[in-house]
Amino acid sequence: MQRGNPKASAGAPKPAHEPRALPRMKIVAIANQKGGVGKTTTAVNLGAALAESGKRILLVDLDPQANATSSFGLQGVEDVSLYDPLLGDASITEKILPTRREGLFIVPADLDMAGAEVEIARMPNHLTRLAETLKPLHTDQTFDFVFLDCPPSLGILMSNALAAADELLTPIQCEYFALEGLVKIVRLIQQVLDSGANERLELAGIVMTMxxxxxxxxxxxxxxxxxxxGERVYETVIPRSVRLSEAPSFGKSILEYASSGPAAQAYRALAREFMKRHVSPATVRELSHTPASENRET
Ligand SMILES: Nc1ncnc2c1ncn2[C@@H]1O[C@H](COP(=O)(O)OP(=O)(O)OP(=O)(O)O)[C@@H](O)[C@H]1O
Ligand SMILES: [Mg+2]
Structure with missing residues (x-):
């Protein structure tokens, strides 16, 4: 018998806008050993577009240059960076900051991270430090995806990212030598697989930028x-856009800075394609409709 208890509605279908839990959190390394190809721009703006569609995203800034951190105007926040967690001196959960985009969070980097690289190198488990650091996030299941914004060198931080990630998303600039860069990445993945540091790593996606x-x-x-x-390359191609290069200096993602322009639309399209590759067929049908938020000026 129905007693008018509000809890009686617990079994009712959830409202459509409520984010769905994915089966488990995925860690995606956004990596390319080449500099300036759009890694940070993709981490920030794909993250923002996924958050806009209701996903919960944690961006981990692994680069001592801290470009992702300053893209949100969060540089110089005292004592909040990946440095202590990486060295085992704090939990990563204490270092997570919100961004102005709901659903998008960041663990900032700072210049000390360059020092962390040297200190980690002395540790016995130096390749799996980051994987260990990220473990509490698996327990929480607060996030659907963790994006690791990698530095452009093949140093210990990038090796740690490859050892911790479920998959690699590689931005490639539309210029000569693009294929040569990709060949190097494929070789690097093979080395990680051979080393036994991470048996599940795969080059899951390639995004053409600029x-x-x-x-x-x-x-x-x-x-x-x-x-x-072949199909590893996303259909969505990111156009060259001055707006994309301006947005970080305003502490904004492209979705806030030029919400209805071609670059914002491209990152939204990339987010839809990304989700088609990562969720169940039912959700694919849902996502193939353009979200209402697409027309929203923020
Ligand atoms: N689609 C684009 N159109 C125009 N400029 C872009 C685009 N994508 C990125 N940029 C600009 O190109 C520069 C390099 O981009 P970004 O910082 O994202 O590359 P990166 O691979 O992270 O670089 P690094 O290797 O130094 O970390 C930045 O100034 C950025 O604003
Ligand atoms: Mg970068």
Whole structure:
């Protein structure tokens, strides 16, 4: 018998806007040993677009340059960085800051991270320090995805990211030598697999960035990369956009800075494609409809 107890509605379907829990948190390393290809821009803006669609995202800034951190205007926050957790002196859960985008959180980096690299190198478990550091997040299940914004070197921080990640998302700039860079990454993944540090690592996605539709070069590079890497290459291509390079200096993602422009639309499209690759068929159907938030000016 129905007694009017509000708890009696617990079994009712959840409202459509309520975020769905994914089966488990995924750790995605956004990595390419080449500098300036759009790793940080993709980590920040794909993260923001996924958060806009209701996912809970943690961005971990692994780069002593701290570009992802300053993209949110969070540089210089005292004592809040990955440094202490990496050295085993604090839990990562104490170092998580909110960003102005609901659902998107960050563990900042600072210049000390360069020192952490040296100190970690002396530790016996130096390749798995980050994997250990991230463990409490698996227990909490607060986040759907953790993005690791990697530095552009093949140093110990990037090796730690590859050892901790479930998969790799690699941004590639539409320019000459794109394929050569990719060959190096594939070799690196093979080394990680061979070392036994991480048996599940795969190159799950390649995102072409800074695409200039006016040049034959951009078209040619995308065609070449698709020919060799097939479906791993996202259909969505990120256009070259001055707005994308301006947004960080305002502490904003592109979704706040130029919400309805082509770059914001591209990162939203990338987020939809990303989710199609990561969730169940039922949710794919849901996501194939353009979210209402797409037209929202923020
Ligand atoms: N699609 C784009 N259009 C125009 N500029 C872009 C685009 N993507 C990134 N940029 C700019 O290019 C520069 C390099 O981008 P970003 O910092 O994302 O690369 P990165 O791979 O993280 O670099 P690093 O290797 O130094 O960490 C930045 O100034 C950024 O604002
Ligand atoms: Mg970067």
């Amino acid at each position: 695409f200039d539709a006016r040049t034959n070069l951009s078209q040619q590079v995308v065609a070449d990369v698709r020919k060799h890497f």
